[in-house]
Amino acid sequence: MKVLTANRLSDGIAVWYADGGWAETVGHADIAHDKAAEDRLEAIGAAAAANNEVVDVNLIDVTVINGVVEPVRLREKIRAAGPTIRTDIGKQASPAPARAA
Amino acid sequence: MYRYDEFDHDFVKARVAEFSDQVQRRLAGEITEDQFRPLRLMNGVYLQLHAYMLRIAVPYGTLNSRQLRMLGHIARKYDKGYGHFTTRQNIQFNWPALSDIPAILADLASVEMHAIQTSGNCIRNVTADHFAGAAADEVADPRPYAEILRQWSSVHPEFSYLPRKFKIAVTGAERDRAAIQTHDIGLHLKKNAAGELGFAVYVGGGQGRTPMVARKIRDFLPEAELLSYCTAILRVYNLYGRRDNKFKARIKILVHETGVEEITRQIEAEWQELKDAELKLPEADIQAINAYFAPPALPDRPEGDAPVKQARLDSKSFSEWLDQNVVTHRHPDYAAVTISLKGIGEVPGDATDSQMEAVADIAEKYAFDELRVSHEQNLILPHVARADLKAVYDALVEIGLATANSNLISDIISCPGLDYCALATARSIPVAQEISRRFASLERQREIGELKLKISGCINACGHHHVGHIGILGVEKKGTELYQVTLGGSADENTSVGEIIGPGFSSEEVTDAIEQIVETYLGLRLNPDERFIDAYRRVGPAPFKEALYAGETKAA
Numbered sequence: 001m002k003v004l005t006a007n008r009l010s011d012g013i014a015v016w017y018a019d020g021g022w023a024e025t026v027g028h029a030d031i032a033h034d035k036a037a038e039d040r041l042e043a044i045g046a047a048a049a050a051n052n053e054v055v056d057v058n059l060i061d062v063t064v065i066n067g068v069v070e071p072v073r074l075r076e077k078i079r080a081a082g083p084t085i086r087t088d089i090g091k092q093a094s095p096a097p098a099r100a101a
Numbered sequence: 102m103y104r105y106d107e108f109d110h111d112f113v114k115a116r117v118a119e120f121s122d123q124v125q126r127r128l129a130g131e132i133t134e135d136q137f138r139p140l141r142l143m144n145g146v147y148l149q150l151h152a153y154m155l156r157i158a159v160p161y162g163t164l165n166s167r168q169l170r171m172l173g174h175i176a177r178k179y180d181k182g183y184g185h186f187t188t189r190q191n192i193q194f195n196w197p198a199l200s201d202i203p204a205i206l207a208d209l210a211s212v213e214m215h216a217i218q219t220s221g222n223c224i225r226n227v228t229a230d231h232f233a234g235a236a237a238d239e240v241a242d243p244r245p246y247a248e249i250l251r252q253w254s255s256v257h258p259e260f261s262y263l264p265r266k267f268k269i270a271v272t273g274a275e276r277d278r279a280a281i282q283t284h285d286i287g288l289h290l291k292k293n294a295a296g297e298l299g300f301a302v303y304v305g306g307g308q309g310r311t312p313m314v315a316r317k318i319r320d321f322l323p324e325a326e327l328l329s330y331c332t333a334i335l336r337v338y339n340l341y342g343r344r345d346n347k348f349k350a351r352i353k354i355l356v357h358e359t360g361v362e363e364i365t366r367q368i369e370a371e372w373q374e375l376k377d378a379e380l381k382l383p384e385a386d387i388q389a390i391n392a393y394f395a396p397p398a399l400p401d402r403p404e405g406d407a408p409v410k411q412a413r414l415d416s417k418s419f420s421e422w423l424d425q426n427v428v429t430h431r432h433p434d435y436a437a438v439t440i441s442l443k444g445i446g447e448v449p450g451d452a453t454d455s456q457m458e459a460v461a462d463i464a465e466k467y468a469f470d471e472l473r474v475s476h477e478q479n480l481i482l483p484h485v486a487r488a489d490l491k492a493v494y495d496a497l498v499e500i501g502l503a504t505a506n507s508n509l510i511s512d513i514i515s516c517p518g519l520d521y522c523a524l525a526t527a528r529s530i531p532v533a534q535e536i537s538r539r540f541a542s543l544e545r546q547r548e549i550g551e552l553k554l555k556i557s558g559c560i561n562a563c564g565h566h567h568v569g570h571i572g573i574l575g576v577e578k579k580g581t582e583l584y585q586v587t588l589g590g591s592a593d594e595n596t597s598v599g600e601i602i603g604p605g606f607s608s609e610e611v612t613d614a615i616e617q618i619v620e621t622y623l624g625l626r627l628n629p630d631e632r633f634i635d636a637y638r639r640v641g642p643a644p645f646k647e648a649l650y651a652g653e654t655k656a657a
Contacts, residue, residue, distance in 0.1 A: 011153070013151070085520050085528075
């Protein structure tokens with residue numbers, strides 16, 4: 001299972017492709033369950049990069065827990081939540097927290 | 102301290118305008134990321150895990166209060182209320198929007214600061230002893246020479262696209278506090294028998310995946326030949342440095358593969374073509390730059406001894422802070438103060454906007470408006486009258502920056518690690534925090550004595566783990582963080598690279614392992630004056646291996 005992630009060009013904030021746009025949280029990102037879906041996400045990412053919406057586009061491994069997408073690797077968990085040493089900042093500080101590690 | 106001249110002002114202003122235009126064109130989609138990336142890197146803008154990161158140069162670590170106040174302003178207005186002082190005497194902001202960076206650079210330019218050459222394959226910020234101009238053991242202030250190198254290396258057309266980045270450090274004392282032997286070029290400012298100033302020149306030091314201690318290629322280079330000789334070194338490197346392999350592209354690999362004798366011969370041959378020509382520094386120019394660094398007039402303040410003695414008796418914590426964070430100044434009525442950015446359990450090197458402003462106020466009021474950033478990620482007040490030490494201490498207590506741990510085990514160097522850095526393979530700050538908490542007792546820390554503990558979150562070694570008395574390297578293994586421990590590293594005048602002590606430790610185990618190492622040292626040292634590094638050099642790794650792994654059949 002993979003989702004598409006990138007950083008937004010204007011402010012560098014980590015974003016995930018969801019529902020036809022770029023969401024600031026990973027929880028409801030569009031999931032690719034097979035190679036064809038991965039290819040489709042990759043094409044979307046390449047187009048968004050070419051269109052100067054986002055930079056550093058990547059497909060990342062995820063799992064789904066209680067209907068919410070969670071990255072597999074620690075690096076991506078931290079990108080999705082914020083620094084583990086400052087839980088008062090980053091995405092985890094928002095009302096719907098997603099805490100890494 | 103150094104003040105911009107007309108050329109500097111115009112140059113930085115022009116660069117701000119140029120990069121602002123490049124940012125606007127990028128945001129408008131007129132240039133691609135591939136075109137923009139090298140431009141943003143030349144201006145200190147990285148992309149990290151959560152956002153962009155802006156690395157601002159603090160040339161040779163020297164700041165005045167106006168500049169530090171501006172850094173506090175930037176932290177508050179454009180970032181999340183804090184900044185991170187780095188092991189290269191710079192400061193990084195972790196959250197700036199690309200669209201705000203032109204405004205940040207304009208604010209910086211208004212206080213004679215910039216982010217030029219804080220990234221890219223060029224000559225980076227030249228670093229220096231953080232006690233420069235104040236240290237009692239100094240032959241001469243190394244910063245004028247660092248400034249000469251800065252002027253020479255800024256947008257140097259020949260050296261802007263080197264095989265890899267290039268770092269120069271300068272010290273003016275026998276006791277090396279600038280870690281010069283871990284730099285591409287290390288310069289030790291000294292006097293010869295005739296009393297003339299010059300440099301011992303070291304080449305090819307570095308950390309990263311292939312740590313190397315620099316080799317001395319010249320015992321005495323006359324000061325006037327500083328630029329001709331550095332040009333000769335850079336020319337040889339630029340010509341023969343390995344551009345085919347990023348991991349072998351630093352000058353340390355060239356020195357190693359070529360052999361120090363042969364590369365010295367090449368450099369000297371190149372230098373013969375350059376010396377006594379236009380790169381020879383005119384005495385008048387050296388004097389002019391030196392004048393910028395003229396120390397503040399330090400009036401005699403002999404009244405300091407009695408109040409310091411009394412305050413020592415009144416306050417144990419002040420007394421401990423004096424012992425630990427205050428060092429001898431060349432003027433007997435003064436002292437140099439280390440402001441620890443390593444509060445117990447805090448993030449090494451981080452300071453909040455209001456702390457930066459408060460420290461700026463202290464520097465203005467008590468320290469002749471001078472500040473330094475140390476490569477050990479602390480701030481320094483280089484000139485404080487002993488009579489004012491208690492007032493400075495009280496002001497630092499108020500802002501939570503009076504931790505008396507300079508050079509102790511909780512004075513940890515740590516890179517940002519996987520909490521921020523896109524290159525990191527493991528977190529480093531939480532490890533630093535846990536070790537700091539474990540050794541929170543100052544009494545215990547002081548019993549242990551000087552111990553340099555350094556942590557990196559990847560093999561690039563920004564946290565200097567190779568040269569920590571105890572070094573910790575975080576790697577990713579089978580999806581989890583694993584911490585490799587090295588012992589016996591050192592970054593002073595007796596620089597050495599630490600040796601891996603054995604199999605790594607999980608994040609849950611690593612603090613216990615460090616404690617085990619420390620307890621082993623305490624058990625075997627000859628006396629309390631034998632520092633950890635001296636004891637390790639005497640006994641070697643065996644007792645530590647035994648303590649850590651005896652009876653275990655742990656997989657590597």
